[in-house]
Structures are given as structure tokens and as C-alpha cells.
Amino acid sequence: HPGTGAVHIQLGSALGDARDNTGPRQGSQGRSHGHSHGEAAAALEDAPADSEEHGGSSLSELRYLLQWLHKSLPYLLILCVKLIMQHLIGISLGIGLLTTYAYANKSIVNQVFLRxxxxxxxxxxxxxxxxxxxxxxxxxxxxxxxxxxxxxxxxxxxxxxxxxxxxxxxxxxxxxxxxxxxxxxxxxxxxxxxxxxxxxxxxxxxxxxxxxxxxxxxxxxxxxxxxxxxxxxxxxxxxxxxxxxxxxxxxxxxxxxxxxxxxxxxxxxxxxxRPHYGVPASKRQCSESDDICSICQAEFQKPILLICQHTFCEECISLWFNREKTCPLCRTVISDHVNKWKDGATSMHLQIF
Incomplete structure (x- = not known):
């Protein structure tokens, strides 16, 4: 009222204006959030597409390589035949030398085994x-x-x-x-x-x-x-x-x-x-093994008693330790190394360099 000097504030219009002002801001924020989510989704969709494209290019390169090999195979075969013809004597002689080595090596090992x-x-x-x-x-x-x-x-x-x-x-x-x-x-x-x-x-x-x-x-x-x-x-x-x-x-x-x-x-x-693997066995120790060697299944010849108290022929156990380190019966470690090449074998390794 004018007489009382009161000041009237129109809250309704102020609230309305505030709602009118916040409306555009929320709309713009919603649009910005929507835009950012859209870009993220597009990026996620593009990543598999890039990987698929990269995998497809690798497969295509491999396919082209296989196609080139397939087309070039007849020419490569012709080239190989030409190289074989140029070095026919050397290749034939190499096969002959390898065959001679294999035959002689196997025969010598067999003869050593027969004793x-x-x-x-x-x-x-x-x-x-x-x-x-x-x-x-x-x-x-x-x-x-x-x-x-x-x-x-x-x-x-x-x-x-x-x-x-x-x-x-x-x-x-x-x-x-x-x-x-x-x-x-x-x-x-x-x-x-x-x-x-x-x-x-x-x-x-x-x-x-x-x-x-x-x-x-x-x-x-x-x-x-x-x-x-x-x-x-x-x-x-x-x-x-x-x-x-x-x-x-x-x-x-x-x-x-x-x-x-x-x-x-x-x-x-x-x-x-000439390391020894044991000590000479007595008659009593041999009789405990029925006077039969477990390796050759015959009577003992120069019996040897190992540290594990098993008795064998000296020659038999020496041949055994050419390839093994342990006792044939109880697998107790007797030797600290394997005596390679005592069986008469020759190394197959070709010393080129």
C-alpha cells in the first residue's frame, strides 16, 4: 500500500525469469554432454574399424606373398635343377661320403659291442x-x-x-x-x-x-x-x-x-x-649274487664290487659306464661323468668352419 511505505518484490516474476535463464543453460549443457558422449562413442566405433583394417591389410599382404610363391614355384624349381646340375659331382660325392661314414661308424660300434x-x-x-x-x-x-x-x-x-x-x-x-x-x-x-x-x-x-x-x-x-x-x-x-x-x-x-x-x-x-669304479669282489660277495653277472647273465669274470654293494664283471660294468653314471640295479650314482666315445663311435658333426 502507498500509505504504509512497504516495498513489494514480485517473486513470481523473479522466479520466472530465473527459470527462463536456467533453461537455456541446462539446454546448452545437455547439448554439450550429448556432443561429448557422441564423440566418445564414435571413437570407440572407429577403433575396431582401424584394427580390422590393419588385420585386413596384413592378410592381404600374406595372400599376395603366397600368390607370388605359387606363381614363382615353377621358376624356382627350374633354378634348383640348374644349381643341382652345376654341382652334381659335389652333391653326389657328398652323399657318397656320408653313406660311407654311416656304414663304417655303425659297423665299428657293432664290432666293439661284440667284444x-x-x-x-x-x-x-x-x-x-x-x-x-x-x-x-x-x-x-x-x-x-x-x-x-x-x-x-x-x-x-x-x-x-x-x-x-x-x-x-x-x-x-x-x-x-x-x-x-x-x-x-x-x-x-x-x-x-x-x-x-x-x-x-x-x-x-x-x-x-x-x-x-x-x-x-x-x-x-x-x-x-x-x-x-x-x-x-x-x-x-x-x-x-x-x-x-x-x-x-x-x-x-x-x-x-x-x-x-x-x-x-x-x-x-x-x-x-684309468679310474676304478669299485674294488675286487670276494668269493662270498660273488656267491651272494649266485655267481652270475646281472648284465651278461654269465659267470663273473674279474668281479667288481661297487659302493652300492652290487657285483658285476669288470668289462660289463666298464661298458655300462660308457653311457650311464648309475648302478644298473639300484641307480646309485657311481661315476661323476659319462665316458663318451668309448663305444667306438665317431662324431657325426661336420666341421665346416
Whole structure:
């Protein structure tokens, strides 16, 4: 009322204006939140699409590669046949050398296993066969003087050709195997009353370790000469690169030498000390086993009592410990190492480098 001087505030209009003002703000916030949620959803939808596209491109590349191989297969076969024709002599000779090695190695191992039933005629045949094969090979390729590699000299071949180097190294490695196999045949021919089967086993082991150690050094002159040859780079750069490659090769061979030196020393120690696996057994101890060896199923010959109190023939248990460390009956550990190569076997490893 005008008379009272009261001040009237129109709350209704103010609240209405406030509602009118907040309405647009809430609408704009709703639109902004809706827009952000829309962008997130679109991003999530685009991620699988990108991964599917990447996976599809990888599959398409693999498909193109397979198609190229399928189309190129006839040409690759033609190329392989051409390479085989160019190196037919070398491939045929390699197969022949590998077959000779496998046959001789298996025969020697069988003869060592037979012990007193070993065939002297078979051992003589193996010795003549290995000798004849080696001499025939060197006579056929006498112009190349391949036998020079056996004494660290250079054969009369082109050292610039990689395949010629592989030829020299491969042939020399097989011939060295044949040579030491021949030594094993000589030991097989020695009568048992002169050299016992146990002693023969130690000789087989020593010969095989010597063979592997000698084969480690034989390829060095051949590969070194091949690496230092500069070829078309007849300049300071080619000469320097060749020297660096040769020195790197010598360093790697030196590391390999020291790696095998420990094993070679251990073999020499075993060969000269001839470790014993037990003590001679008494008659009472043999009678406890019914005087029958559990390995050969025959009467004891030089019976040996192990630390586990089991008795065996000396020769039988020596052959057993060529491959095992434990007792055949109770599996008690008797030996701290396996005497490899005492069975007359020759390593199949081809010493290329």
C-alpha cells in the first residue's frame, strides 16, 4: 500500500525469469554432454574399424606373398635343377661320403659291442674299405691336391670361390674321420690278451677326442685365405676389410679352442689315470649274487664290487659306464661323468668352419 511505505518484490516474476535463464543453460549443457558422449562413442566405433583394417591389410599382404610363391614355384624349381646340375659331382660325392661314414661308424660300434665275438674279417674289410675310398677320392681329384689340407697347406684351387672352399673343407673333414676310423679298426684287430677290452675303450675315446681336436684346426688356413682375398675390391678398403674379417675369424676359432681345451684335458686325465669304479669282489660277495653277472647273465669274470654293494664283471660294468653314471640295479650314482666315445663311435658333426 502507498500509505504504509512497504516495498513489494514480485517473486513470481523473479522466479520466472530465473527459470527462463536456467533453461537455456541446462539446454546448452545437455547439448554439450550429448556432443561429448557422441564423440566418445564414435571413437570407440572407429577403433575396431582401424584394427580390422590393419588385420585386413596384413592378410592381404600374406595372400599376395603366397600368390607370388605359387606363381614363382615353377621358376624356382627350374633354378634348383640348374644349381643341382652345376654341382652334381659335389652333391653326389657328398652323399657318397656320408653313406660311407654311416656304414663304417655303425659297423665299428657293432664290432666293439661284440667284444670277444668280434669278426676280424669284418674289421679288416672296414680298414681296406676306408683306405681305398680315401685314396680313390684323392686320386680322382689329384689335380686339386686336396690332401694338402690335411697338413695345413693350400690346395691348388680358386680360393675366391665360396663353393670351392666348402668343397675343400667338407672333403677334408670326411677324410679325417675315415683316417681315425681306420685307427679304431687297427685297435679292434689287436688280440684281447695283448690289449683288454677295457683298455681298448680308453683308446677309442682318446682317438675320437684327438680327431675332433685336429678337425677344429684344419679349416683355418682355407677360410683365412678366403676371407683376406679382396677380389674386385683391389684397394686399401678391400685389403683392410679382408684383414679385419680374417682376424675376427681367428679370434672366434681361438675362443672355440679354449672352450674345448678343458674337455680335452679331462679326457687325457681319464686316459692316463684309468679310474676304478669299485674294488675286487670276494668269493662270498660273488656267491651272494649266485655267481652270475646281472648284465651278461654269465659267470663273473674279474668281479667288481661297487659302493652300492652290487657285483658285476669288470668289462660289463666298464661298458655300462660308457653311457650311464648309475648302478644298473639300484641307480646309485657311481661315476661323476659319462665316458663318451668309448663305444667306438665317431662324431657325426661336420666341421665346416
Amino acid at each position: 670277444e665275438r668280434c669278426s676280424k674279417l669284418q674289421c679288416t674289410w672296414l680298414l681296406l674299405y676306408l683306405t681305398g675310398s680315401s685314396l680313390l677320392l684323392y686320386y680322382t681329384f689329384h689335380s686339386q691336391a686336396l690332401y694338402y689340407s690335411l697338413i695345413f697347406l693350400n690346395p691348388t684351387v680358386d680360393f675366391m670361390n665360396f663353393w670351392e672352399v666348402l668343397w675343400i673343407v667338407g672333403v677334408t673333414d670326411f677324410i679325417l674321420k675315415f683316417l681315425f676310423m681306420g685307427f679304431k679298426c687297427f685297435i679292434l684287430l689287436v688280440p684281447s690278451f695283448i690289449m683288454s677290452f677295457k683298455s681298448k675303450g680308453y683308446w677309442y675315446m682318446l682317438l675320437e677326442e684327438l680327431c675332433q681336436y685336429y678337425r677344429l684346426f684344419v679349416p683355418i688356413p682355407v677360410w683365412f685365405r678366403f676371407l683376406i682375398a679382396h677380389g674386385e675390391l683391389d684397394s686399401v678398403l678391400g685389403w683392410t676389410l679382408g684383414i679385419l674379417l680374417g682376424l675376427l675369424y681367428l679370434i672366434l676359432k681361438l675362443l672355440s679352442f679354449f672352450g674345448q681345451l678343458r674337455n680335452f684335458r679331462q679326457v687325457l686325465r681319464i686316459f692316463f689315470t
